[in-house]
Amino acid sequence: MGLDAVVFCDCVEKNRLKVPHPFPKLLFVEVNGSPEIRSKTSAKINEHDEWMALPPCQHEGMMVAGAYIGNATFVERVRYSLKVLLKPPPPRCPVLLGKVLYCGTHTGDYLTLAQVRRLAAELQQLKEFDLENTEISSTKLRSIRSVATKLRRLTNIALEIKKPIAF
DSSP, X not given: OEEEEEEEOSTTTTTOOSSOOSSGGGEEEOTTSOEEEOOOOHHHHHHHHHHHHSOSSSSGGGEEEEEEEEEHHHHHHHHHHHHHHHOOSSOSOHHIIIIITTOTTXXXXXXXXXXXXXXXXXXXXXXXXXXXXXXXXXXXXXXHHHHHHHHHHHHHHHHHHTOOEEO
């Protein structure tokens, strides 16, 4: 298991579907940005899932971007390295450490647009931080940079299309 992050497309909201939903009146966009169906009927849920798999727009899985952040051990190592590097108080990256890297296997949660904006600012702070003049090993620095690059790409896309980042 590991940590994946995705940004769902805005094709439902912008009515850019190539294939109409089987139950358009039941289709809605969940707070994490994913298209969902308001039904408890197994048959309707299955049809919705089949529709999602088509794909109904130009985006596979209706995701405009995604990134594998790393396995649970990798994420924990990056989190620990960042905590050592950033030495609170005050916490310098509360969204990055508290909402993204808090666990290497969290799923089903998301960052709101406001949190995505804060994450973008934290990643910019981290980019400006002089990582070379620290006691952190080059391997750990590469790991931090890798995660930051992936998250920077996702935040830019999420902010551009005004969608949350889901895990």
